[in-house]
Each structure stands twice: as structure tokens, then as C-alpha cells.
Amino acid sequence: MGEEVKMTECEINDGEDNINGDDERIAVWEMGLPTPDDLTPLSQLLIPPELASAFSICPEPHRTPLDVNRASQTTLSNIRGQLNVLSSNNFKSFNETTGQTHDPIVVDLDNKTGAVERDGPGSEARKLRRVDSEEADSRTENSAEDPSSEAARALKRPRLVWTPQLHKRFVDVVGHLGIKNAVPKTIMQLMNVEGLTRENVASHLQKYRLYLKRMQGLSSDGPSASDQLFASTPLPQSLPESSGGGGGNGNFGMPIPMPYHHTATAGGMMPMPVYGHMGMQMGNNNGHNNSSSGNHQHHQID
């Protein structure tokens, strides 16, 4: 670490003058990454105006550019703060990888309808809002729920559903952190999933640990049918990855080079809709379910 790294602000628009050696270094980081234009237009509405009007849906100021920006800034600030701590590790282009590269997964609480749908070629049908006739009038007087208020969504939070994608990120983060640093707070921060709370992560983490332990005990792999979610998860073979820093918080070893590639199919990826329900028992049992049928599960991984 002999060289001093000058870490400028989260400067994005690099001037045209520094097309020198500096650029070469970060070139490797940019390689394979989606261009800013290619990135998901988070700041834009998920529902096209035409569709919205067709279904009499109010556009809703949900994800305004400022919101997105603010979220990114928050994350950036957090990470930057942590970055300060690990001055020994000079990750110069961390900024590049975090703020812009990290696609902020947005957990949607809007999906109360529970429309489970897989995105496929040609299936432009995203999560459409509830177009129920009954819900229509509710818009008039919303004393209990006020979607317009950004605070409301934080107050009453629907049950989080750990979709495979979410779990994937979770596992990735845990794996790259190492069990030592894989604490709820850090995990949550590194996952960078909007709307995800520490409690959510903690709860899931415990389940995950339980699963690992369970499997560890049963020497050979015997993924119980119940662990469908975890079954396909590439577990982090080993845990010992300490950033040496003990004692503290906020210092970890590496920025998690998540292999996120942009899909070249549908023209960009969308913030993963997470909330919803599976709405499906496994079979048709009127009255009683099979006692031994312990496994009803959903999920499928990408």
C-alpha cells in the first residue's frame, strides 16, 4: 500500500481530461457492466401511461427520481462511512461499483393482489395494480392507509416474502462476507434492498443458519424437501473470512464483486418485485391436507 489513493467524491461525470492511466484502472470494473443508459430506469414508472390510463390507474408518484436518488445516496453514505474505517484496504473504485452498479432491488409492498407471474419473453405484463372495482372507491377516503405518504409504507409492512432472488442475494452477501462478518446489519446494508429491514435479514439469517447446521449434521447431503429454497443455494463452503478487524463494526474485507450481468433479453432488468403471496396450496384437499405432506413450497430460482 505504498501508493496514495486520492478518493474524490462520488464523482460520476468524469471530465474528459482524465483519460489517462486512471481510466485504465477503472476500465476493468466497468467492463461488462451495463451502461448508465442500459441500467434500469428506476426513476421511471413501471407502468406505461397508456396502460395506466387504460386501466384507470393513477400513475402514483411512487418512485420519483428523488426517491431513488436519495436511496442511492443513503447507501453510498453508509458504505463510504465504512470505507473510511478500512483505510488499510484501498479500494479505489469502490464508488463506481456501489452507487451505480449495484442495482437497488426494490421490494414492493404494493402487490397486495398477489399476482404471481414469471417474466417471460413477450410477457410484458408486470405487476399491475389492483384493478378491483371494490378497491376503486377506497381511494376516496383513506384514513387508515395512505399510499401517498412515503412513511405509510414503512409503518405497516406486509409480510416479507423471501423470493429466490432475494435469497440469492442474501446468500451471496453472506458467502462473500464470511460468517464472521455476516451479521444482520451488514448483510442488510450490503444487499441494498429497498424496504428490507434488519429484522427481516436477522430472521432469515437464523433460518439459514439453522438450515446449514441441519445439513452439516447430516453428513451427506439430504436436503429435506422442506428446504427447497436453500436446497439450490450454493453454500459458502467455508466461513473463515475475517477482515481482521475485530471489534468493530462496519469494517469488512471486500466490496462483493457480485457477478451481475444485465440481461440482454427484455432490454434491461427491472427492480425485482418481491412482495406478494404464492396463493397456492399444493394440492386439492378439501378440508384436510395430507399430514405427511410437509412440503408445500413455492419459489423457483432464476
Next chain:
DNA sequence: GACATAATAT
């Protein structure tokens, strides 16, 4: 009512 999973309490 059993079972699974997320939320909440300790």
C-alpha cells in the same frame, strides 16, 4: 390442525 415461514420478544 399440521406445517412452514416471517415477525416479534427475550
Next chain:
DNA sequence: CATATTATGT
């Protein structure tokens, strides 16, 4: 933060 317990949904 880890674990235990409770709540909720299928």
C-alpha cells in the same frame, strides 16, 4: 446480535 417464542398463512 443470537436465540426463543409467537403470529400468520396455507
